Amino acid sequence: MPGKVVEKKTPKQTLLTAITGNVGAILVGLKYFVNPNRFTLKYPYEFIELDETYRGFIILELKKCIGCMSCARICPAAAMKMVKIQVEGKKRPMPVPVINYNRCIFCGYCVDVCPTEALAHLPVHDVVYTNMEDMVLDVDGFQKLVDTPAKDEGVPVKYVFDPERGLVKVPATRG
Amino acid sequence: MTGIIDFIIKLIIWPPLFQLVLLPGLVTALVVVIFIIWFERKTAARVQMRIGPYHISPRLGGFLQLIADLTRYAFQEIIVPRTVDRAVFIGAPLTALVLSVVPVVAMPMTDIPRYFPIPMDYSLIISMGLTTLSPIFIVAAAWASNNKFALIGGMREAFVITAYELIFIISGLSAGLAVLSYNIVDIVEAQAPFYKWILFTNPIAALAMYASILMSTSGFPFEIPEAENEIVAGAFTEYSGLMYGVNMGSAYIKRFVYTLLFSLLFLGGWAPYTPQPGFIAGYLIPAVIVVVKATIVMATISFLRAVYGRLRIDQALDGAWRIFIPIALAGLLLALLEAYMGVYA
Numbered sequence: 425m426p427g428k429v430v431e432k433k434t435p436k437q438t439l440l441t442a443i444t445g446n447v448g449a450i451l452v453g454l455k456y457f458v459n460p461n462r463f464t465l466k467y468p469y470e471f472i473e474l475d476e477t478y479r480g481f482i483i484l485e486l487k488k489c490i491g492c493m494s495c496a497r498i499c500p501a502a503a504m505k506m507v508k509i510q511v512e513g514k515k516r517p518m519p520v521p522v523i524n525y526n527r528c529i530f531c532g533y534c535v536d537v538c539p540t541e542a543l544a545h546l547p548v549h550d551v552v553y554t555n556m557e558d559m560v561l562d563v564d565g566f567q568k569l570v571d572t573p574a575k576d577e578g579v580p581v582k583y584v585f586d587p588e589r590g591l592v593k594v595p596a597t598r599g
Numbered sequence: 600m601t602g603i604i605d606f607i608i609k610l611i612i613w614p615p616l617f618q619l620v621l622l623p624g625l626v627t628a629l630v631v632v633i634f635i636i637w638f639e640r641k642t643a644a645r646v647q648m649r650i651g652p653y654h655i656s657p658r659l660g661g662f663l664q665l666i667a668d669l670t671r672y673a674f675q676e677i678i679v680p681r682t683v684d685r686a687v688f689i690g691a692p693l694t695a696l697v698l699s700v701v702p703v704v705a706m707p708m709t710d711i712p713r714y715f716p717i718p719m720d721y722s723l724i725i726s727m728g729l730t731t732l733s734p735i736f737i738v739a740a741a742w743a744s745n746n747k748f749a750l751i752g753g754m755r756e757a758f759v760i761t762a763y764e765l766i767f768i769i770s771g772l773s774a775g776l777a778v779l780s781y782n783i784v785d786i787v788e789a790q791a792p793f794y795k796w797i798l799f800t801n802p803i804a805a806l807a808m809y810a811s812i813l814m815s816t817s818g819f820p821f822e823i824p825e826a827e828n829e830i831v832a833g834a835f836t837e838y839s840g841l842m843y844g845v846n847m848g849s850a851y852i853k854r855f856v857y858t859l860l861f862s863l864l865f866l867g868g869w870a871p872y873t874p875q876p877g878f879i880a881g882y883l884i885p886a887v888i889v890v891v892k893a894t895i896v897m898a899t900i901s902f903l904r905a906v907y908g909r910l911r912i913d914q915a916l917d918g919a920w921r922i923f924i925p926i927a928l929a930g931l932l933l934a935l936l937e938a939y940m941g942v943y944a
Binding site: 449450452453456457460461462463464466 | 642
């Protein structure tokens with residue numbers, strides 16, 4: 425059924441609406457001037473506390489890996505590749521995933537598909553690399569926790585919706 | 600030796616020089632402008648839920664950011680394109696800067712005739728006339744830039760100034776009409792009691808003058824001649840480094856001078872204070888009071904940056920010719936009525 429055609433009316437401009445409109449705008453401005461609601465994130469000193477389920481950087485637990493190559497096959501960005509290395513307790517070299525963060529799109533398919541939960545997300549997404557080569561991790565690098573100065577030294581905050589004031593920044597408890 | 604020091608002191612407190620360069624003049628204007636730009640950025644940030652300049656000096660709320668910006672402007676290369684009219688391109692902004700501060704020589708800051716820069720009975724008309732000089736050089740700078748955006752900006756400047764200068768002059772003269780004198784000293788002295796400020800007795804003219812200050816000095820949401828999101832930087836497109844800073848600063852200094860006139864005409868000048876004999880009690884203190892009032896008016900103008908949106912050039916001109924000129928004329932009529940009834944007699 426087609427929608428009804430409704431004639432749209434713009435409110436008529438009169439002297440009264442001009443005065444009330446201007447005064448109203450100035451009052452709203454004054455309200456925020458007196459009681460500001462600033463929610464700028466002072467980033468290195470504050471950071472947003474992310475959920476544990478956040479799809480951030482990926483970490484490998486080598487002991488659980490069985491070298492099934494599912495992660496490398498499902499990776500849509502071809503960020504994950506398998507390398508053969510000699511692992512303790514195994515006779516032959518085993519294929520183990522390594523990641524290239526130049527290509528990774530943080531889709532999380534590799535973590536989902538992993539049959540032994542050897543791959544996991546970290547609730548971290550703010551990592552700085554000084555050059556492109558550093559973003560290609562080897563097996564040792566893939567097992568390490570990433571350096572996060574903001575998270576180590578900053579204050580965790582989160583944004584919540586307040587029905588009266590809109591979006592507000594509140595401190596989050598670490599845990 | 601003491602003779603030289605005496606001569607220097609006498610030269611500094613010689614009213615024309617003191618007024619043009621020191622107290623309401625260039626030096627004070629620069630200090631006020633730096634404060635106002637900082638205040639404007641912080642106010643807009645508060646209203647728009649941001650923080651504004653902060654990191655350069657967290658304890659002062661980022662006040663030193665402006666000094667840093669000024670230093671950056673000062674050390675940037677000044678590029679003069681090959682296609683411009685060189686003499687006008689360099690000369691016009693500097694002339695506009697000087698001319699924007701010149702009207703203060705006609706504004707008495709005290710009622711003691713010894714401290715007038717130029718004693719005269721028509722100081723209101725002379726100072727208002729002098730304010731009309733500097734926009735011509737902005738148009739000249741735009742024309743000399745040989746750039747299409749600059750040309751559009753210069754034309755807009757000419758249109759806006761033509762429209763709003765008329766409102767400025769009509770509403771300013773209505774203050775003089777109410778008191779039946781074109782001498783600013785008479786106008787200020789007539790407003791001696793608090794309730795007799797012309798802001799209260801003739802709010803229509805005050806509103807018209809306030810709006811004309813807002814528009815003709817291109818304060819931020821009304822910087823129609825510059826219009827960063829339409830025509831690059833308008834009349835100042837080809838300017839870089841300190842020359843751009845001069846252009847920006849002269850707009851703010853012009854606004855400061857306009858607000859000085861506004862506070863003399865409508866806010867009672869040095870009103871709660873009566874000048875006493877002596878340099879400090881008779882000249883310095885009343886001048887500081889006028890400057891403080893002007894700064895408060897400038898702060899309210901800066902606050903409006905956070906409230907209003909941008910106007911197109913046609914909306915601005917429509918507002919001038921269809922709304923504000925009738926309002927200014929109504930203010931003139933009210934002033935005439937007050938003069939007839941003898942409110943300030």
